[in-house]
Amino acid sequence: MTPALPAPVHYSVPRRGIDGFCDAWHAIGGTSERITSLDERADPTPTADLVHATAAIAQTGSIVIDSSRNARAASLLPDRCAFVIDASTIVDTPGDVLRERARWWPGAMPSQIVFVTGPSRSADIEMTLTVGVHGPGRVHAIIIG
Amino acid sequence: MNDVAVRFVTRADRELRNDRVRAAVRHTTSLLAANRSTALDGLADPDAVRDSAHAIRRRAIDTLPQLLDRWAARATANGIIVHRARTAADAVRVVLDLADAQATAGHSPVRIAKGKSMASEEIDLNDALEAAGHEVVETDLGEFIIQLAREKPSHLIVPAIHKSRFDVAELFTTDAGRPIEPDVDAEAAYARARLREAFLRADIGITGVNFAIAETGSVCLVENEGNGRMCTSLPRVHVAIMGMERIVDTWAELDVMLALLARSATGQALSVYTNIISGPRRDDELDGPDEVHVIVLDNGREAIVGTEFDDALLCIRCGACLNVCPVYRNIGGHAYGTVYSGPIGAVLMPLLRPDDPASRELSEASTLCGACTEVCPVRIPLHDLLLRERHRDAPGDASRLRRVTFRLWSVAWAHPLSYRISIHVVRAILRLSSRVPKLARRAPGWAGAWTRDRVVPRVRR
Amino acid sequence: MPSFEHESPALTNVLPTCLADTLRPTLAARVLKVLARHGVAATIARRTTCCGQPAYNAGYESEARRVARPTVRALAKSQGQIVVPSGSCTAMMSRHWPALFAGTADETRARDVAARVIELSQALAAGSAPPAAGDRDKPVAYHGSCHLERELGERDAPRAALRAAGHEVREPTEGYLCCGFGGTFAVKLPAVSVAMADEKLDSLSATGATTVVGCDLSCLMHLEARARTRRLPLQFRHLAEQLTVRGDE
Numbered sequence: 001m002t003p004a005l006p007a008p009v010h011y012s013v014p015r016r017g018i019d020g021f022c023d024a025w026h027a028i029g030g031t032s033e034r035i036t037s038l039d040e041r042a043d044p045t046p047t048a049d050l051v052h053a054t055a056a057i058a059q060t061g062s063i064v065i066d067s068s069r070n071a072r073a074a075s076l077l078p079d080r081c082a083f084v085i086d087a088s089t090i091v092d093t094p095g096d097v098l099r100e101r102a103r104w105w106p107g108a109m110p111s112q113i114v115f116v117t118g119p120s121r122s123a124d125i126e127m128t129l130t131v132g133v134h135g136p137g138r139v140h141a142i143i144i145g
Numbered sequence: 146m147n148d149v150a151v152r153f154v155t156r157a158d159r160e161l162r163n164d165r166v167r168a169a170v171r172h173t174t175s176l177l178a179a180n181r182s183t184a185l186d187g188l189a190d191p192d193a194v195r196d197s198a199h200a201i202r203r204r205a206i207d208t209l210p211q212l213l214d215r216w217a218a219r220a221t222a223n224g225i226i227v228h229r230a231r232t233a234a235d236a237v238r239v240v241l242d243l244a245d246a247q248a249t250a251g252h253s254p255v256r257i258a259k260g261k262s263m264a265s266e267e268i269d270l271n272d273a274l275e276a277a278g279h280e281v282v283e284t285d286l287g288e289f290i291i292q293l294a295r296e297k298p299s300h301l302i303v304p305a306i307h308k309s310r311f312d313v314a315e316l317f318t319t320d321a322g323r324p325i326e327p328d329v330d331a332e333a334a335y336a337r338a339r340l341r342e343a344f345l346r347a348d349i350g351i352t353g354v355n356f357a358i359a360e361t362g363s364v365c366l367v368e369n370e371g372n373g374r375m376c377t378s379l380p381r382v383h384v385a386i387m388g389m390e391r392i393v394d395t396w397a398e399l400d401v402m403l404a405l406l407a408r409s410a411t412g413q414a415l416s417v418y419t420n421i422i423s424g425p426r427r428d429d430e431l432d433g434p435d436e437v438h439v440i441v442l443d444n445g446r447e448a449i450v451g452t453e454f455d456d457a458l459l460c461i462r463c464g465a466c467l468n469v470c471p472v473y474r475n476i477g478g479h480a481y482g483t484v485y486s487g488p489i490g491a492v493l494m495p496l497l498r499p500d501d502p503a504s505r506e507l508s509e510a511s512t513l514c515g516a517c518t519e520v521c522p523v524r525i526p527l528h529d530l531l532l533r534e535r536h537r538d539a540p541g542d543a544s545r546l547r548r549v550t551f552r553l554w555s556v557a558w559a560h561p562l563s564y565r566i567s568i569h570v571v572r573a574i575l576r577l578s579s580r581v582p583k584l585a586r587r588a589p590g591w592a593g594a595w596t597r598d599r600v601v602p603r604v605r606r
Numbered sequence: 607m608p609s610f611e612h613e614s615p616a617l618t619n620v621l622p623t624c625l626a627d628t629l630r631p632t633l634a635a636r637v638l639k640v641l642a643r644h645g646v647a648a649t650i651a652r653r654t655t656c657c658g659q660p661a662y663n664a665g666y667e668s669e670a671r672r673v674a675r676p677t678v679r680a681l682a683k684s685q686g687q688i689v690v691p692s693g694s695c696t697a698m699m700s701r702h703w704p705a706l707f708a709g710t711a712d713e714t715r716a717r718d719v720a721a722r723v724i725e726l727s728q729a730l731a732a733g734s735a736p737p738a739a740g741d742r743d744k745p746v747a748y749h750g751s752c753h754l755e756r757e758l759g760e761r762d763a764p765r766a767a768l769r770a771a772g773h774e775v776r777e778p779t780e781g782y783l784c785c786g787f788g789g790t791f792a793v794k795l796p797a798v799s800v801a802m803a804d805e806k807l808d809s810l811s812a813t814g815a816t817t818v819v820g821c822d823l824s825c826l827m828h829l830e831a832r833a834r835t836r837r838l839p840l841q842f843r844h845l846a847e848q849l850t851v852r853g854d855e
Contacts, residue, residue, distance in 0.1 A: 539665020
């Protein structure tokens with residue numbers, strides 16, 4: 001069974017590149033900084049674990065992480081979490097990751113891939129937004145390059 | 146609460162009288178419906194994406210056996226243990242056996258952390274696990290509240306839609322043994338601390354599945370809180386329960402489905418965590434479960450495939466139809482008395498439980514206004530399906546009186562002359578009865594059902 | 607009054623609908639008047655009964671067929687458009703009749719009629735001259751009935767007709783919500799039906815307009831019956847009534 005590829009998903013206001021990612025990421029409650037190399041970071045956020053991103057998605061402000069590069073717990077258990085993103089891995093849309101799986105994971109699939117789109121949130125009580133209900137409530141993107 | 150022995154109309158009336166719940170449900174659903182509408186505008190051509198999603202889901206249902214086999218072969222090769230469960234009891238048995246294995250290994254009582262899963266609600270899993278002496282904790286904030294209240298979820302996406310922060314404070318105070326303020330942040334903080342302990346101690350994590358992806362033998366799970374990730378990452382054993390129809394072929398198809406799911410459900414572009422799980426922890430990975438089991442649940446689904454009703458299986462459980470349903474808005478989820486409520490529940494339950502009169506009668510829970518069909522991301526013709534179910538069930542189900550009424554009516558109106566005469570008779574009756582409103586209010590049957598809270602329709606010359 | 611005589615063959619037919627026959631017998635004549643203003647000569651279809659929808663939606667197909675059959679046969683003898691002053695009946699005839707009569711002797715007739723059926727406001731949209739209303743300048747609240755808006759997808763035509771007649775058209779909030787009638791739903795789940803009507807009446811009242819206009823007598827009958835129980839100062843008019851309103855109404 002080799003079906004034709006489903007039609008691509010287009011967006012009414014396309015977000016692209018580093019600026020696009022930052023706009024989307026900030027809109028959902030993330031923070032960010034841009035540096036040229038990790039070494040330049042004199043004071044890496046002390047209580048935050050560094051999680052290395054496989055890719056990031058400008059359209060939705062998502063950071064793609066996987067279990068082959070990071071402990072799952074690192075982006076899950078702390079109150080805050082910092083993701084390290086190589087600027088060259090920022091793509092436009094979720095489709096640029098999902099439809100090009102072999103580019104991102106050429107070998108065996110990691111046991112878990114997660115698209116992280118903002119801080120952990122819940123609106124289960126009276127539709128009032130609360131962040132950090134289980135996962136990290138503060139999420140920071142460090143963009144390199 | 147979910148008293149199926151009582152007729153739907155009685156349950157609906159009872160829920161309707163709860164003004165506070167009704168206000169909460171109306172408020173929440175209005176908000177979600179508005180969010181959905183705004184979020185879909187974020188797609189350049191939402192209708193084209195919905196058409197694409199419909200085609201993807203339609204083909205999945207049309208090729209379901211092959212697709213499931215392909216997925217299962219890949220999943221097995223990845224190290225996932227696949228279980229097929231024909232009935233609810235079969236699925237429960239699988240989970241109980243897995244729990245027993247943990248107990249035998251010395252983890253007793255077996256501690257289970259559960260993420261949100263409608264399939265697990267469908268098979269009454271928690272009751273079975275608790276009866277077997279295991280400890281089950283629901284970890285989604287809304288589901289945790291519902292579990293403490295010993296109730297059932299009343300909305301697909303917002304299970305505790307009917308609970309106020311005051312209700313929650315009361316439940317949490319009892320659970321904590323100390324006062325918890327009726328403040329949403331304080332309540333969330335309590336749940337975080339309380340459930341964190343459950344995650345760290347759990348032997349088994351149980352979750353649902355949003356989509357299985359055949360191409361790589363993976364399962365995709367979306368959520369906002371992180372509890373799902375906890376359940377799939379921290380315990381040694383992860384058990385995922387999926388309805389057998391929740392499958393797509395490729396990651397490209399998943400792209401289309403994800404573009405619609407969160408937008409339709411909550412108005413987010415993507416949920417906070419979109420997890421794609423392709424197996425247990427690999428040797429070179431730092432953490433993750435040693436065992437991943439996926440239970441593929443039939444429980445009445447396969448029998449729907451290939452019938453005129455099988456569009457119902459396209460559903461991706463976004464809840465958009467609940468939020469625009471004027472009936473759901475007023476009575477909430479509990480009135481339905483079934484796992485699935487709202488329009489999709491009213492469509493699905495008579496199909497999943499064709500022999501259960503209480504499920505069958507849910508096709509009546511609609512004015513056929515079509516608001517559900519209009520918002521369904523995968524274009525399920527929900528109100529047409531409700532109508533077809535009525536055509537299937539009404540001739541055999543409805544009361545004798547009702548059948549006779551329609552028969553007599555149809556005979557009277559089968560000829561233009563008798564039609565004219567009966568119109569005059571009806572006009573006369575309406576005119577007369579509007580002069581005696583008190584008497585009209587006490588009319589029996591359908592006439593009285595109209596006049597109890599509405600005047601007799603005015604007849605003009 | 608325009609002439610209904612058959613001096614020239616009138617190609618357009620009007621189906622009065624059973625609810626109009628029962629509650630507002632002059633509605634069909636008003637429809638003719640509105641159509642005439644648009645330059646459409648029409649005649650009231652004879653020997654018709656009902657479209658069968660009450661039974662069809664309640665689940666009784668054979669009863670629905672029995673009732674609809676004379677209407678199908680009478681209309682099949684006509685030519686030209688069939689104008690129906692109800693979104694719901696129009697949807698029943700155009701969307702469901704072909705399936706309802708499939709495999710019966712009336713299948714071809716049902717298909718032929720289904721293809722010619724058009725709801726009143728849609729018929730007006732196709733015409734040219736704007737109608738004149740008796741009380742132009744008055745704001746009206748428009749209730750978009752479910753089957754007109756969603757089964758037929760017609761949102762613009764009725765609003766355009768009201769605006770062309772000089773009315774400011776006001777929209778209730780969350781206007782897509784059903785009024786709660788739903789045929790036998792109104793009596794099978796009366797309390798829910800009334801709760802839905804109340805929500806609709808509250809949002810209609812909040813528009814500040816005192817006249818509510820719609821294209822389906824069924825919704826209007828339901829809303830009016832509840833509004834009068836609540837003693838709300840609202841009056842309910844079908845589009846054809848609003849467009850032909852006289853000074854004393």
